[in-house]
Amino acid sequence: xxxxxxxxxxxxxxxxxxxISGLGKVIDTSGFSNLISxxxxxxxxILSPIxxxxxxxxxxxxxxxxxxxxxxxxSFGLLTIFTALFTFAHFKYGVNNxxxxxxxxxxxxxxxxxxxxxxxxxxxxxxxxxxxxxEKTEIINxxxxxxxxxxxxxxxxxxxxxxxxxxxxxxxxxxxxxGQNIKNTELSNYLKASPDSTYxxxxxxxxxxxxxxxxxxxxxxxxxxxxxxxxxxxxxxxKNKLIFDKNFKPDFSIKDLSAVEMDKLTDSYxxxxxxxxxxxxxxxxxxxxSPFIFKKLYIDNLK
Numbered sequence: 001x002x003x004x005x006x007x008x009x010x011x012x013x014x015x016x017x018x019x020i021s022g023l024g025k026v027i028d029t030s031g032f033s034n035l036i037s038x039x040x041x042x043x044x045x046i047l048s049p050i051x052x053x054x055x056x057x058x059x060x061x062x063x064x065x066x067x068x069x070x071x072x073x074x075s076f077g078l079l080t081i082f083t084a085l086f087t088f089a090h091f092k093y094g095v096n097n098x099x100x101x102x103x104x105x106x107x108x109x110x111x112x113x114x115x116x117x118x119x120x121x122x123x124x125x126x127x128x129x130x131x132x133x134x135e136k137t138e139i140i141n142x143x144x145x146x147x148x149x150x151x152x153x154x155x156x157x158x159x160x161x162x163x164x165x166x167x168x169x170x171x172x173x174x175x176x177x178x179g180q181n182i183k184n185t186e187l188s189n190y191l192k193a194s195p196d197s198t199y200x201x202x203x204x205x206x207x208x209x210x211x212x213x214x215x216x217x218x219x220x221x222x223x224x225x226x227x228x229x230x231x232x233x234x235x236x237x238x239k240n241k242l243i244f245d246k247n248f249k250p251d252f253s254i255k256d257l258s259a260v261e262m263d264k265l266t267d268s269y270x271x272x273x274x275x276x277x278x279x280x281x282x283x284x285x286x287x288x289x290s291p292f293i294f295k296k297l298y299i300d301n302l303k
């Protein structure tokens with residue numbers, strides 16, 4: 001039923017998607033790391049560089065048709081695990097972003113699209129695994145060299161874009177506002193905080209994909225009572241602001257800041273500052289998790 005040529009095409013398609021997925025994440029490994037925390041797997045965040053590099057390596061083997069039968073089996077298992085975790089996170093924590101393609105996917109597709117795509121890839125992997133004929137061939141040199149070059153670049157980039165999770169960082173790597181009284185930070189220029197209230201300051205860019213992926217979670221912080229007040233600061237051109245307003249229809253106030261003002265707050269987007277008892281208790285410099293995950297994974301770690 002399945003000719004070898006068709007099976008090769010399936011292998012290449014699966015491999016290309018794995019490579020795109022890995023490259024999308026390796027550009028911002030810290031963003032993918034934070035997504036893992038939203039899945040309720042915070043202590044696996046440290047593995048995010050290994051995961052993205054492995055995805056690229058697996059994709060290369062499938063595209064280059066290096067033992068497709070074996071690597072289709074690995075693909076089947078990996079996709080099944082990823083889909084199961086996304087299903088759990090979606091129904092347990094309300095996570096709608098599967099994070100499959102990292103920064104390549106600027107706007108989220110509906111969750112059912114991710115499920116359908118994954119089920120198709122799982123089926124294709126299963127077919128290649130079962131139907132592809134057994135063969136043992138030596139890897140030709142140019143394929144070896146290509147794999148070594150791509151993997152070297154990927155490992156370097158993953159390490160460069162990865163930020164150690166908050167609870168594993170040394171003090172030297174913590175944001176300068178961490179643990180400071182709000183009066184001693186630039187945040188005091190925008191709000192007079194009350195010592196018996198909690199606040200979330202959210203700093204973002206209108207064109208940052210991880211910022212946009214955070215907006216729906218951001219809405220829930222005040223609605224759920226996680227914080228008493230939420231303050232958002234944004235940077236970007238007027239045309240991007242209009243696009244943002246049209247697509248997201250924000251029900252919270254946003255103050256637009258200049259690049260100079262933003263630089264005094266953070267060097268990455270998005271950044272969230274959690275303030276309690278006049279003190280900046282926690283700074284999250286990545287995609288904003290749901291209030292439930294934020295409280296369980298980060299705030300509880302401060303107690």
